[in-house]
Amino acid sequence: MSSLAPDQALWHQAPALSDCLDEPHIAAAFAEDALVRRLDAGSIEGVLHEPADRSRVVLGLHNPSPAKARVNLHTLLPERAYSWNFLSGSMHTSHAADGMYVHLDAADTVWLTAAS
Secondary structure, eight states: OOOOOTTSOGGGTSOOOTTGGGSHHHHGGGSTTOEEEEEEETTEEEEEEEOTTOOEEEEEEEOOSSSOEEEEHHHHSTTOOOOOEEEEEOOEEEEETTEEEEEEOTTOEEEEEEEO
């Protein structure tokens, strides 16, 4: 697995995905040979996990701040237009002309997945 900066929080390495890690296509995104990419999401910490076969992505978003925050998924990942599926966590979404926004309360984390 690719390494992230030493100061990166460990929330992305042990996701609370309930039974989702039992599914092979999700577990593959957390395997040793998976690509892990840190994403610049402003006040929200983002990490993208891709299995070695690049068939799927698993996106983790975490709001470390004491205030609500939001991120535009199209701005975060402009290279592809994914159709996201919720895995676990807490969030709500809104749609705008410039894309879909994920809203996280203070200290919330959410995990989403999409086929590549």
